[in-house]
Amino acid sequence: MDKATLNVALLIDADNASASTIDPVLTVLAELGTVNVRRVYGNWSKPALKGWRDMSIRHGIEPQQQFDLTKGKNATDMKMTIDAMDLLARGRVEGFGIMSSDSDFMPLAMRIRQDGIPVYGFGTSRTPEGFRQACTRFIDVGALGGGGPDAAAAPEEEPLTFEDTLPRAIGARPPAGRPKKKQVGxxxxxxxxxxxxxxxxxxxxxxxxxxxxxxxxxxxxxxxxxxxxxxxxxxxxxxxxxxxxxxxxxxxxxxxx
Missing domain, CATH: 3.30.420.610 (LOTUS domain-like)
Known part of the structure:
Protein backbone atom coordinates (compact mmCIF):
# COMPACT_ATOMS: atom_id res chain seq x y z
CA MET A 1 0.00 0.00 0.00
CA ASP A 2 1.21 3.50 -0.85
CA LYS A 3 2.42 5.24 2.31
CA ALA A 4 0.60 8.43 1.30
CA THR A 5 -2.73 6.60 1.57
CA LEU A 6 -2.14 5.33 5.11
CA ASN A 7 -4.59 6.72 7.67
CA VAL A 8 -2.93 8.68 10.51
CA ALA A 9 -4.51 10.08 13.68
CA LEU A 10 -3.10 13.12 15.50
CA LEU A 11 -4.26 13.55 19.11
CA ILE A 12 -3.27 16.77 20.87
CA ASP A 13 -3.15 17.48 24.59
CA ALA A 14 -3.83 21.24 24.43
CA ASP A 15 -2.69 21.77 28.04
CA ASN A 16 0.75 20.37 27.26
CA ALA A 17 1.43 21.36 23.64
CA SER A 18 2.07 24.64 21.86
CA ALA A 19 -0.26 25.63 19.02
CA SER A 20 2.61 27.36 17.21
CA THR A 21 4.23 23.99 16.44
CA ILE A 22 1.35 22.41 14.55
CA ASP A 23 2.60 23.25 11.02
CA PRO A 24 5.92 21.36 11.24
CA VAL A 25 4.29 18.56 13.24
CA LEU A 26 1.85 17.88 10.40
CA THR A 27 4.76 17.90 7.97
CA VAL A 28 6.66 15.32 10.00
CA LEU A 29 3.59 13.09 10.23
CA ALA A 30 3.43 13.05 6.43
CA GLU A 31 6.18 10.42 6.73
CA LEU A 32 3.52 8.03 8.04
CA GLY A 33 0.66 8.95 5.71
CA THR A 34 -2.29 11.34 5.56
CA VAL A 35 -3.44 12.89 8.84
CA ASN A 36 -7.18 12.36 8.44
CA VAL A 37 -8.05 12.26 12.16
CA ARG A 38 -7.13 15.52 13.91
CA ARG A 39 -8.37 16.13 17.45
CA VAL A 40 -7.31 18.56 20.16
CA TYR A 41 -8.42 18.06 23.78
CA GLY A 42 -8.91 20.64 26.49
CA ASN A 43 -11.23 22.85 28.50
CA TRP A 44 -12.00 25.60 26.00
CA SER A 45 -13.16 27.98 28.69
CA LYS A 46 -9.48 28.50 29.56
CA PRO A 47 -8.03 31.71 28.02
CA ALA A 48 -4.66 29.94 27.64
CA LEU A 49 -6.12 27.68 24.94
CA LYS A 50 -7.11 30.52 22.60
CA GLY A 51 -4.19 29.67 20.32
CA TRP A 52 -5.52 26.16 19.84
CA ARG A 53 -9.02 27.47 19.16
CA ASP A 54 -7.61 29.52 16.28
CA MET A 55 -5.48 26.66 14.94
CA SER A 56 -8.39 24.22 15.03
CA ILE A 57 -10.17 26.35 12.44
CA ARG A 58 -7.08 26.90 10.31
CA HIS A 59 -6.07 23.24 10.15
CA GLY A 60 -9.40 21.46 10.38
CA ILE A 61 -8.72 20.08 13.87
CA GLU A 62 -11.75 18.83 15.79
CA PRO A 63 -11.91 20.39 19.30
CA GLN A 64 -12.83 18.00 22.11
CA GLN A 65 -14.29 19.73 25.16
CA GLN A 66 -13.45 18.29 28.56
CA PHE A 67 -14.34 20.19 31.75
CA ASP A 68 -12.03 20.19 34.77
CA LEU A 69 -14.35 18.17 36.99
CA THR A 70 -12.01 17.88 39.98
CA LYS A 71 -9.09 20.09 40.97
CA GLY A 72 -5.78 18.34 40.44
CA LYS A 73 -7.30 15.65 38.19
CA ASN A 74 -6.86 15.79 34.43
CA ALA A 75 -9.92 14.34 32.73
CA THR A 76 -8.54 15.48 29.37
CA ASP A 77 -5.85 12.78 29.44
CA MET A 78 -8.45 10.11 30.14
CA LYS A 79 -10.69 11.24 27.26
CA MET A 80 -7.75 11.36 24.87
CA THR A 81 -6.65 7.86 25.89
CA ILE A 82 -10.17 6.43 25.48
CA ASP A 83 -10.47 7.93 22.01
CA ALA A 84 -7.07 6.51 21.02
CA MET A 85 -8.10 3.03 22.12
CA ASP A 86 -11.39 3.35 20.21
CA LEU A 87 -9.49 4.30 17.05
CA LEU A 88 -7.09 1.42 17.59
CA ALA A 89 -9.94 -1.08 18.05
CA ARG A 90 -11.60 -0.04 14.80
CA GLY A 91 -8.47 -1.06 12.90
CA ARG A 92 -8.58 1.81 10.44
CA VAL A 93 -5.74 3.92 11.81
CA GLU A 94 -2.24 2.91 10.71
CA GLY A 95 -0.20 5.54 12.54
CA PHE A 96 -0.57 7.83 15.56
CA GLY A 97 0.82 11.21 16.51
CA ILE A 98 0.61 12.30 20.15
CA MET A 99 1.34 15.94 20.97
CA SER A 100 2.08 16.20 24.68
CA SER A 101 4.93 16.45 27.16
CA ASP A 102 2.97 14.46 29.75
CA SER A 103 4.44 11.14 30.92
CA ASP A 104 0.89 9.86 31.53
CA PHE A 105 0.74 8.91 27.84
CA MET A 106 3.62 6.45 28.14
CA PRO A 107 1.30 3.40 28.65
CA LEU A 108 -0.85 4.50 25.71
CA ALA A 109 2.12 4.74 23.35
CA MET A 110 3.36 1.32 24.48
CA ARG A 111 -0.07 -0.26 23.96
CA ILE A 112 -0.46 1.14 20.44
CA ARG A 113 2.99 -0.10 19.44
CA GLN A 114 2.13 -3.59 20.65
CA ASP A 115 -0.25 -3.76 17.68
CA GLY A 116 2.61 -2.92 15.32
CA ILE A 117 1.41 0.63 14.74
CA PRO A 118 3.98 3.47 14.83
CA VAL A 119 3.59 6.28 17.35
CA TYR A 120 5.27 9.63 16.84
CA GLY A 121 5.51 11.74 20.00
CA PHE A 122 5.90 15.52 19.95
CA GLY A 123 6.87 17.40 23.09
CA THR A 124 9.36 19.77 24.67
CA SER A 125 12.89 19.04 25.84
CA ARG A 126 11.49 18.55 29.37
CA THR A 127 9.37 15.57 28.33
CA PRO A 128 10.07 12.62 30.67
CA GLU A 129 12.30 9.91 29.24
CA GLY A 130 9.66 7.22 29.76
CA PHE A 131 7.27 8.77 27.23
CA ARG A 132 10.11 9.51 24.82
CA GLN A 133 11.25 5.89 24.73
CA ALA A 134 7.71 4.54 24.53
CA CYS A 135 7.26 6.25 21.14
CA THR A 136 8.52 4.90 17.84
CA ARG A 137 9.96 8.35 17.27
CA PHE A 138 10.01 11.29 19.64
CA ILE A 139 10.58 14.75 18.20
CA ASP A 140 11.50 17.79 20.29
CA VAL A 141 9.19 20.54 18.96
CA GLY A 142 11.85 23.11 19.85
CA ALA A 143 14.02 21.60 17.11
CA LEU A 144 11.13 22.06 14.67
CA GLY A 145 10.88 25.76 15.42
CA GLY A 146 8.20 25.41 18.10
CA GLY A 147 7.05 28.35 20.14
CA GLY A 148 6.97 26.76 23.58
CA PRO A 149 8.96 27.86 26.62
CA ASP A 150 11.86 25.56 25.75
CA ALA A 151 12.25 27.11 22.33
CA ALA A 152 12.27 30.59 23.83
CA ALA A 153 15.14 29.56 26.09
CA ALA A 154 17.37 28.65 23.16
CA PRO A 155 18.69 31.93 21.69
CA GLU A 156 20.94 30.21 19.13
CA GLU A 157 17.97 28.75 17.27
CA GLU A 158 15.63 30.61 14.93
CA PRO A 159 12.12 29.34 14.18
CA LEU A 160 11.81 27.15 11.10
CA THR A 161 9.39 28.05 8.36
CA PHE A 162 7.07 25.49 6.79
CA GLU A 163 9.37 25.27 3.75
CA ASP A 164 12.36 24.52 5.99
CA THR A 165 10.71 21.35 7.26
CA LEU A 166 10.47 19.89 3.76
CA PRO A 167 13.23 17.52 2.56
CA ARG A 168 16.09 19.31 0.79
CA ALA A 169 16.81 18.56 -2.84
CA ILE A 170 19.94 16.48 -3.44
CA GLY A 171 22.99 18.73 -3.40
CA ALA A 172 21.07 21.75 -2.11
CA ARG A 173 22.77 23.79 0.59
CA PRO A 174 20.91 24.36 3.87
CA PRO A 175 19.34 27.83 4.15
CA ALA A 176 21.34 30.49 5.95
CA GLY A 177 20.31 31.56 9.42
CA ARG A 178 18.63 28.26 10.36
CA PRO A 179 19.07 26.54 13.73
CA LYS A 180 22.60 25.56 14.60
CA LYS A 181 23.24 21.84 14.87
CA LYS A 182 23.22 20.44 18.38
CA GLN A 183 26.19 18.42 19.54
CA VAL A 184 25.73 14.69 19.13
CA GLY A 185 26.20 13.20 22.60
Whole structure:
Protein backbone atom coordinates (compact mmCIF):
# COMPACT_ATOMS: atom_id res chain seq x y z
CA MET A 1 0.00 0.00 0.00
CA ASP A 2 1.21 3.50 -0.85
CA LYS A 3 2.42 5.24 2.31
CA ALA A 4 0.60 8.43 1.30
CA THR A 5 -2.73 6.60 1.57
CA LEU A 6 -2.14 5.33 5.11
CA ASN A 7 -4.59 6.72 7.67
CA VAL A 8 -2.93 8.68 10.51
CA ALA A 9 -4.51 10.08 13.68
CA LEU A 10 -3.10 13.12 15.50
CA LEU A 11 -4.26 13.55 19.11
CA ILE A 12 -3.27 16.77 20.87
CA ASP A 13 -3.15 17.48 24.59
CA ALA A 14 -3.83 21.24 24.43
CA ASP A 15 -2.69 21.77 28.04
CA ASN A 16 0.75 20.37 27.26
CA ALA A 17 1.43 21.36 23.64
CA SER A 18 2.07 24.64 21.86
CA ALA A 19 -0.26 25.63 19.02
CA SER A 20 2.61 27.36 17.21
CA THR A 21 4.23 23.99 16.44
CA ILE A 22 1.35 22.41 14.55
CA ASP A 23 2.60 23.25 11.02
CA PRO A 24 5.92 21.36 11.24
CA VAL A 25 4.29 18.56 13.24
CA LEU A 26 1.85 17.88 10.40
CA THR A 27 4.76 17.90 7.97
CA VAL A 28 6.66 15.32 10.00
CA LEU A 29 3.59 13.09 10.23
CA ALA A 30 3.43 13.05 6.43
CA GLU A 31 6.18 10.42 6.73
CA LEU A 32 3.52 8.03 8.04
CA GLY A 33 0.66 8.95 5.71
CA THR A 34 -2.29 11.34 5.56
CA VAL A 35 -3.44 12.89 8.84
CA ASN A 36 -7.18 12.36 8.44
CA VAL A 37 -8.05 12.26 12.16
CA ARG A 38 -7.13 15.52 13.91
CA ARG A 39 -8.37 16.13 17.45
CA VAL A 40 -7.31 18.56 20.16
CA TYR A 41 -8.42 18.06 23.78
CA GLY A 42 -8.91 20.64 26.49
CA ASN A 43 -11.23 22.85 28.50
CA TRP A 44 -12.00 25.60 26.00
CA SER A 45 -13.16 27.98 28.69
CA LYS A 46 -9.48 28.50 29.56
CA PRO A 47 -8.03 31.71 28.02
CA ALA A 48 -4.66 29.94 27.64
CA LEU A 49 -6.12 27.68 24.94
CA LYS A 50 -7.11 30.52 22.60
CA GLY A 51 -4.19 29.67 20.32
CA TRP A 52 -5.52 26.16 19.84
CA ARG A 53 -9.02 27.47 19.16
CA ASP A 54 -7.61 29.52 16.28
CA MET A 55 -5.48 26.66 14.94
CA SER A 56 -8.39 24.22 15.03
CA ILE A 57 -10.17 26.35 12.44
CA ARG A 58 -7.08 26.90 10.31
CA HIS A 59 -6.07 23.24 10.15
CA GLY A 60 -9.40 21.46 10.38
CA ILE A 61 -8.72 20.08 13.87
CA GLU A 62 -11.75 18.83 15.79
CA PRO A 63 -11.91 20.39 19.30
CA GLN A 64 -12.83 18.00 22.11
CA GLN A 65 -14.29 19.73 25.16
CA GLN A 66 -13.45 18.29 28.56
CA PHE A 67 -14.34 20.19 31.75
CA ASP A 68 -12.03 20.19 34.77
CA LEU A 69 -14.35 18.17 36.99
CA THR A 70 -12.01 17.88 39.98
CA LYS A 71 -9.09 20.09 40.97
CA GLY A 72 -5.78 18.34 40.44
CA LYS A 73 -7.30 15.65 38.19
CA ASN A 74 -6.86 15.79 34.43
CA ALA A 75 -9.92 14.34 32.73
CA THR A 76 -8.54 15.48 29.37
CA ASP A 77 -5.85 12.78 29.44
CA MET A 78 -8.45 10.11 30.14
CA LYS A 79 -10.69 11.24 27.26
CA MET A 80 -7.75 11.36 24.87
CA THR A 81 -6.65 7.86 25.89
CA ILE A 82 -10.17 6.43 25.48
CA ASP A 83 -10.47 7.93 22.01
CA ALA A 84 -7.07 6.51 21.02
CA MET A 85 -8.10 3.03 22.12
CA ASP A 86 -11.39 3.35 20.21
CA LEU A 87 -9.49 4.30 17.05
CA LEU A 88 -7.09 1.42 17.59
CA ALA A 89 -9.94 -1.08 18.05
CA ARG A 90 -11.60 -0.04 14.80
CA GLY A 91 -8.47 -1.06 12.90
CA ARG A 92 -8.58 1.81 10.44
CA VAL A 93 -5.74 3.92 11.81
CA GLU A 94 -2.24 2.91 10.71
CA GLY A 95 -0.20 5.54 12.54
CA PHE A 96 -0.57 7.83 15.56
CA GLY A 97 0.82 11.21 16.51
CA ILE A 98 0.61 12.30 20.15
CA MET A 99 1.34 15.94 20.97
CA SER A 100 2.08 16.20 24.68
CA SER A 101 4.93 16.45 27.16
CA ASP A 102 2.97 14.46 29.75
CA SER A 103 4.44 11.14 30.92
CA ASP A 104 0.89 9.86 31.53
CA PHE A 105 0.74 8.91 27.84
CA MET A 106 3.62 6.45 28.14
CA PRO A 107 1.30 3.40 28.65
CA LEU A 108 -0.85 4.50 25.71
CA ALA A 109 2.12 4.74 23.35
CA MET A 110 3.36 1.32 24.48
CA ARG A 111 -0.07 -0.26 23.96
CA ILE A 112 -0.46 1.14 20.44
CA ARG A 113 2.99 -0.10 19.44
CA GLN A 114 2.13 -3.59 20.65
CA ASP A 115 -0.25 -3.76 17.68
CA GLY A 116 2.61 -2.92 15.32
CA ILE A 117 1.41 0.63 14.74
CA PRO A 118 3.98 3.47 14.83
CA VAL A 119 3.59 6.28 17.35
CA TYR A 120 5.27 9.63 16.84
CA GLY A 121 5.51 11.74 20.00
CA PHE A 122 5.90 15.52 19.95
CA GLY A 123 6.87 17.40 23.09
CA THR A 124 9.36 19.77 24.67
CA SER A 125 12.89 19.04 25.84
CA ARG A 126 11.49 18.55 29.37
CA THR A 127 9.37 15.57 28.33
CA PRO A 128 10.07 12.62 30.67
CA GLU A 129 12.30 9.91 29.24
CA GLY A 130 9.66 7.22 29.76
CA PHE A 131 7.27 8.77 27.23
CA ARG A 132 10.11 9.51 24.82
CA GLN A 133 11.25 5.89 24.73
CA ALA A 134 7.71 4.54 24.53
CA CYS A 135 7.26 6.25 21.14
CA THR A 136 8.52 4.90 17.84
CA ARG A 137 9.96 8.35 17.27
CA PHE A 138 10.01 11.29 19.64
CA ILE A 139 10.58 14.75 18.20
CA ASP A 140 11.50 17.79 20.29
CA VAL A 141 9.19 20.54 18.96
CA GLY A 142 11.85 23.11 19.85
CA ALA A 143 14.02 21.60 17.11
CA LEU A 144 11.13 22.06 14.67
CA GLY A 145 10.88 25.76 15.42
CA GLY A 146 8.20 25.41 18.10
CA GLY A 147 7.05 28.35 20.14
CA GLY A 148 6.97 26.76 23.58
CA PRO A 149 8.96 27.86 26.62
CA ASP A 150 11.86 25.56 25.75
CA ALA A 151 12.25 27.11 22.33
CA ALA A 152 12.27 30.59 23.83
CA ALA A 153 15.14 29.56 26.09
CA ALA A 154 17.37 28.65 23.16
CA PRO A 155 18.69 31.93 21.69
CA GLU A 156 20.94 30.21 19.13
CA GLU A 157 17.97 28.75 17.27
CA GLU A 158 15.63 30.61 14.93
CA PRO A 159 12.12 29.34 14.18
CA LEU A 160 11.81 27.15 11.10
CA THR A 161 9.39 28.05 8.36
CA PHE A 162 7.07 25.49 6.79
CA GLU A 163 9.37 25.27 3.75
CA ASP A 164 12.36 24.52 5.99
CA THR A 165 10.71 21.35 7.26
CA LEU A 166 10.47 19.89 3.76
CA PRO A 167 13.23 17.52 2.56
CA ARG A 168 16.09 19.31 0.79
CA ALA A 169 16.81 18.56 -2.84
CA ILE A 170 19.94 16.48 -3.44
CA GLY A 171 22.99 18.73 -3.40
CA ALA A 172 21.07 21.75 -2.11
CA ARG A 173 22.77 23.79 0.59
CA PRO A 174 20.91 24.36 3.87
CA PRO A 175 19.34 27.83 4.15
CA ALA A 176 21.34 30.49 5.95
CA GLY A 177 20.31 31.56 9.42
CA ARG A 178 18.63 28.26 10.36
CA PRO A 179 19.07 26.54 13.73
CA LYS A 180 22.60 25.56 14.60
CA LYS A 181 23.24 21.84 14.87
CA LYS A 182 23.22 20.44 18.38
CA GLN A 183 26.19 18.42 19.54
CA VAL A 184 25.73 14.69 19.13
CA GLY A 185 26.20 13.20 22.60
CA UNK A 186 28.02 10.05 23.62
CA UNK A 187 24.73 8.17 24.02
CA UNK A 188 23.75 8.81 20.39
CA UNK A 189 27.26 8.00 19.17
CA UNK A 190 27.16 4.70 21.05
CA UNK A 191 23.74 3.93 19.57
CA UNK A 192 25.07 4.47 16.03
CA UNK A 193 28.22 2.43 16.69
CA UNK A 194 26.24 -0.45 18.17
CA UNK A 195 23.90 -0.40 15.17
CA UNK A 196 26.84 -0.37 12.76
CA UNK A 197 28.50 -3.29 14.58
CA UNK A 198 25.26 -5.30 14.38
CA UNK A 199 24.47 -5.00 10.66
CA UNK A 200 26.02 -6.77 7.69
CA UNK A 201 29.13 -5.11 6.19
CA UNK A 202 30.90 -5.63 2.87
CA UNK A 203 34.53 -6.61 2.36
CA UNK A 204 35.64 -2.97 2.72
CA UNK A 205 33.78 -2.55 6.01
CA UNK A 206 30.87 -0.49 4.66
CA UNK A 207 27.30 -1.01 5.90
CA UNK A 208 24.01 0.26 4.50
CA UNK A 209 22.93 3.49 6.20
CA UNK A 210 19.27 2.47 5.91
CA UNK A 211 20.02 -0.76 7.78
CA UNK A 212 21.82 1.19 10.51
CA UNK A 213 18.93 3.64 10.78
CA UNK A 214 16.36 0.86 10.99
CA UNK A 215 18.24 -0.93 13.76
CA UNK A 216 18.82 2.29 15.70
CA UNK A 217 15.12 3.11 15.37
CA UNK A 218 14.17 -0.29 16.76
CA UNK A 219 16.27 0.31 19.87
CA UNK A 220 15.46 3.93 20.62
CA UNK A 221 13.08 6.83 19.97
CA UNK A 222 16.10 8.70 18.57
CA UNK A 223 15.24 11.13 15.77
CA UNK A 224 17.75 13.21 13.79
CA UNK A 225 15.49 16.29 13.88
CA UNK A 226 16.16 16.62 17.60
CA UNK A 227 19.74 17.56 16.63
CA UNK A 228 18.86 19.95 13.82
CA UNK A 229 19.29 17.45 10.96
CA UNK A 230 16.67 16.51 8.39
CA UNK A 231 18.20 13.13 7.54
CA UNK A 232 20.43 10.55 9.22
CA UNK A 233 22.96 10.94 6.41
CA UNK A 234 23.34 14.63 7.27
CA UNK A 235 24.07 13.80 10.90
CA UNK A 236 26.52 11.02 10.02
CA UNK A 237 28.47 13.39 7.75
CA UNK A 238 29.17 15.64 10.75
CA UNK A 239 30.29 12.77 13.01
CA UNK A 240 34.09 12.21 12.68
CA UNK A 241 33.72 8.53 13.65
CA UNK A 242 32.17 7.58 10.29
CA UNK A 243 32.87 7.88 6.58
CA UNK A 244 30.10 8.02 3.97
CA UNK A 245 30.15 6.59 0.46
CA UNK A 246 27.34 7.24 -2.02
CA UNK A 247 26.54 4.37 -4.36
CA UNK A 248 23.86 3.52 -6.89
CA UNK A 249 22.30 1.23 -4.29
CA UNK A 250 22.10 3.97 -1.66
CA UNK A 251 24.30 5.47 1.07
CA UNK A 252 26.89 3.29 2.84
CA UNK A 253 28.83 4.02 6.01
CA UNK A 254 32.16 2.84 7.40
CA UNK A 255 33.30 3.26 10.99
CA UNK A 256 36.73 4.88 11.27
CA UNK A 257 37.24 4.68 15.02
Missing amino acids: EDVLKLLIDAYDSVKRDARGYASLSAIGQLAGNRSSFDTRNYGYQHLSDLIEDVPNFQIENRDGGVFVKRLR
